[in-house]
Each structure stands twice: as structure tokens, then as C-alpha cells.
Amino acid sequence: MDGQVAGASWLFGPRRPLPVRVTPLRGESTGSFVNRLAHGQGLELEELLERVGFGQASRDPVRVRAYPSSTEMYVNERGLEYLAVLCGSTASALQEVLPSTAAAHLLKTETTQAVWKWPWLPREGHLVPLCGTCATARGVRETAWMISADRWRVCLEHLRFTDSDASGGGRGLSLKLLPETAEAHREREALSQRYGQVGRELFADAFQIAVHWWTYLPGTARWVRRAWDAGLEAEAVPTAPLVLMPEAAAVAARLTAFEHAGRRDGQARTRWMEELRSEMDGWGIDFSVGRLALMDWLQRHSTPATQAPDTADGPASRTAPQERQVSAGMPGAGVPGRLQVSPGHERAAQPTGVLGAASCLPWQLGQPACEM
Known part of the structure; x- marks a missing residue:
């Protein structure tokens, strides 16, 4: 490692797969x-890296072996x-399942040699363990780290919560202990399926409001x-996504109705x-504190989507209202199925799946109250 050649034969690359096949997991x-x-x-990780190419890594094997849980590996x-070649696949097949091998994430190097890097942090997303039950079902007997848009993943099939802080250990935390949280995640998925990106952004707003509270x-x-x-x-930041979800789901329903x-x-x-004051009283949340987040959201959503102004070239791409038509077979099809959001949200939100970034509200989980 550290730029040293592992053997002259590797200048020409591996010619055949390794003897034991290992299948990559999607994501x-x-x-x-x-x-x-x-x-x-x-083999240990540092021994295989020498066969993938050349790169910079610690000389401490113990530290190298911890890389997969703390950062991501990128290759040219x-x-x-x-x-x-080593895993008996093709480059295009790997790019379909391993997000960080997509063309946009390949290292740009002047050399024609194979190169890999482990930056201090992943360039995009977070490393979150796969649900332990899912891993076992796929024949994986060690922690598999996934690239996740959020800092956590919820497996509703096995009711497991995993996060970048390894809450609940490698297998994840059982949501059987938190049935309200499991149900809130189902509601989040239903909102996303019903309204697409609009539903995801409104839930992100609701989660941010709950984060403020x-x-x-x-x-x-x-x-x-x-x-x-x-x-x-109770008051640890990694705990917040678990305990806030029921209120976030309830607020998301209120935002959607608005x-x-x-009007x-x-x-x-x-x-x-x-109406929200009454609900917050039932939750035991001080409305005098919580109303600030609600007022902020109302201000950003003060213009109805139907009044979004057009530019000289037609509707503005950033302010055009998003909408989603719901088919008759989808959950909740008995209520209006077309949803548009205020252009105030579109100007502030970023088009990503991360809850914090998908919201039009600026604060972030873990940010001190004095900075909000």
C-alpha cells in the first residue's frame, strides 16, 4: 500500500476471478x-486492496480493517x-448495484493504473448497516454497510432500525419495542408512494418541525x-429519529391537508x-415553543401553488408546482389524489432523498437550539 507496487504482475491487472465468489448487495x-x-x-482487507490497485491507506492494519464502517472506498x-475481474463480474454489473461505482463517483486520475482511495468521509450519503435479519437471509454472516441517503434505515419487513451510530448493534434495534415508530414509517412510505417527491418533501418538512420541537x-x-x-x-441525538417519527407522521398529515x-x-x-395546538397539548409539547416552527413553515408556504408566477419563457423550473396523480387502487384513493405544494417550498428545498435536505426548513438534527 501507500503507493507501493504489490507485484509486477498487477501492473497488467488480475486475469481471473478469486476462487470464492461473493455477491454484492444492491445499495x-x-x-x-x-x-x-x-x-x-x-484474507484481510489490506491484503486484498493490493490486488485491486494502488492507493493511500494507513500502515496500521487494524485501522484499515475499520474503514468499511467509517468511510467509503472509491476507485478509478x-x-x-x-x-x-476479481469478483467474476463486469464493471457495468457492479455499477448497477454498488452506488459509489457509478460514473459520477469514479476517481478522475491521469494515470492509467488502477487507483483506489478512502476519503475521510463518504462523498455522498451515509454508511448504515443492513438489517441483520436481511443479511442472514442473503447468506451474509458479517455486517454489510449500505450507502443510505439518511443516517438510518428502517426494515419494515423485519421491524429493524439501523443507523450510522450502530444503535442496537450490528443486527439493528427491534422496532417491536416501538410499534408507534414502525407505524409512522409505514405512513411515511404510504405518503411517498401516493404523492412521490411531493410526499417525501412534506414528510421531510414535518420531520424538521419535530426536530425543532x-x-x-x-x-x-x-x-x-x-x-x-x-x-x-433519552436526549441523545441518534435517539431522536426513533422517538420523533410518530409526531412527524401526524404533522405530515396536517401539512398535506393544508x-x-x-387556503x-x-x-x-x-x-x-x-387544530395543531390541540394536538400538541395532547402530546405534552409546549405550543408556545412549537409554534415558531409552524409559523416558519406557514410563511414559506404562504403562496398557493396555483398562483405560482410564470417567467417570460414559461413556468420557472424551480418554482413550478410539483404534483402527483393518484390511481384509484392506491391507499387513500377516496380523498383528492392530486397534490401541489407552494412554490415557497420549491425555492428552498434541494432535490435529494435526505430528510434534512428535502425540507424547506433550514435547521438540522444535532444543531444547538441557540443556533436555530
């Missing part, structure tokens, strides 16, 4: 797959070719109780706020 990090590929041959085009009021009894039920530290109604006059806004 898996490249580093995780290479780690499992090495272990399948009875030739490195991808080497890796494909939790940041100022982390000792709220219902959130502390959920944390204790799951055996977690956008459906399309932005003072009377409609006051009535909407009073």
Missing part, C-alpha cells in the same frame, strides 16, 4: 463489498475493471418514555394552528 458500499470479498478468500475506471424540548415525556422503552439514552385545502387566508391559518 452496498464498495468498501463493504471489498471487505466481504477479502474475507471470503480468507481501471480499478473498477480490476474489481470486476425536540431540540428545544428533549425532555418531553412521550419521547423520554419511547427512548426508555427501547433502552436508549396543501390540499389551498392561505388568516382565518384558515388560524384554524389550522388551533
Whole structure:
């Protein structure tokens, strides 16, 4: 390693697959797959890296072996070719399942040699363990690290929550301990299936509102109780996504109803706020603190989507309202199935799946209350 050639033969690349085949998982990090590929041959990670190409890594084997859980491995085009030969696949097949081998993430190098790098942090997304039950079902007997848009993953099939902080260990935390949270994630999926990107953005807004509340009021009894039920530290940041989801799902329903109604006059806004005040009272959340986040959202969504102005060249691409038509067979098809969001959201949101970035609200989980 450290740029040293592992053998003259590797200047021309590997010619045949390694003896034991290891199948990559869809969505898996490249580093995780290479780690499992090495272990399948009875090798440690640092020993296999020498066969994938040249790169910079620590001289400490223990540190190198921890890379897959802390950062991602990136390769150039030739490195991808080497890796494909070693695992008995093709470069295009690997790019279909390993997100970080996509063309946009390949290293740009002047050399024609195979090169790999482990940057300090992944360029995009987060490393989150695959649900342990899913891994076992696929014949994987060690932690498989996935590239996730969010810092956590929820497996509704096995009711497991995994995150970048390894809450619940390698197999993940059982959501059987938190049935309200499991149901909230089902509601999140239903909103996304029903309204597409619009649904994802409204849920992101709702989650951010809940994040604001939790940041100022982390000792709220219902959130502390959920944390204790799951055996977690009540006011720890990694705990928040688990304990906040039920309220986030309820708020998402309120935001969706507001956008459906399309009314932005003072009377409609006051009535909407009073309905949420009543709900927050039932949750034990201080409305005087929580209303600030709600007022911020209302301000950003003050213009109905139907009044979005056109530019001289037609509707503006960034402010054009998004909408999704729901087919009769989808859940909740008995209510209006077309949803448009205020252009105020479109100007602020970023087109990504990460909850924080998909929202029009600026604060982030873990940000101190004094900075909000």
C-alpha cells in the first residue's frame, strides 16, 4: 500500500476471478463489498486492496480493517475493471448495484493504473448497516454497510432500525419495542408512494418541525418514555429519529391537508394552528415553543401553488408546482389524489432523498437550539 507496487504482475491487472465468489448487495458500499470479498478468500482487507490497485491507506492494519464502517472506498475506471475481474463480474454489473461505482463517483486520475482511495468521509450519503435479519437471509454472516441517503434505515419487513451510530448493534434495534415508530414509517412510505417527491418533501418538512420541537424540548415525556422503552439514552441525538417519527407522521398529515385545502387566508391559518395546538397539548409539547416552527413553515408556504408566477419563457423550473396523480387502487384513493405544494417550498428545498435536505426548513438534527 501507500503507493507501493504489490507485484509486477498487477501492473497488467488480475486475469481471473478469486476462487470464492461473493455477491454484492444492491445499495452496498464498495468498501463493504471489498471487505466481504477479502474475507471470503480468507484474507484481510489490506491484503486484498493490493490486488485491486494502488492507493493511500494507513500502515496500521487494524485501522484499515475499520474503514468499511467509517468511510467509503472509491476507485478509478481501471480499478473498477480490476474489481470486476476479481469478483467474476463486469464493471457495468457492479455499477448497477454498488452506488459509489457509478460514473459520477469514479476517481478522475491521469494515470492509467488502477487507483483506489478512502476519503475521510463518504462523498455522498451515509454508511448504515443492513438489517441483520436481511443479511442472514442473503447468506451474509458479517455486517454489510449500505450507502443510505439518511443516517438510518428502517426494515419494515423485519421491524429493524439501523443507523450510522450502530444503535442496537450490528443486527439493528427491534422496532417491536416501538410499534408507534414502525407505524409512522409505514405512513411515511404510504405518503411517498401516493404523492412521490411531493410526499417525501412534506414528510421531510414535518420531520424538521419535530426536530425543532425536540431540540428545544428533549425532555418531553412521550419521547423520554419511547427512548426508555427501547433502552436508549433519552436526549441523545441518534435517539431522536426513533422517538420523533410518530409526531412527524401526524404533522405530515396536517401539512398535506393544508396543501390540499389551498387556503392561505388568516382565518384558515388560524384554524389550522388551533387544530395543531390541540394536538400538541395532547402530546405534552409546549405550543408556545412549537409554534415558531409552524409559523416558519406557514410563511414559506404562504403562496398557493396555483398562483405560482410564470417567467417570460414559461413556468420557472424551480418554482413550478410539483404534483402527483393518484390511481384509484392506491391507499387513500377516496380523498383528492392530486397534490401541489407552494412554490415557497420549491425555492428552498434541494432535490435529494435526505430528510434534512428535502425540507424547506433550514435547521438540522444535532444543531444547538441557540443556533436555530
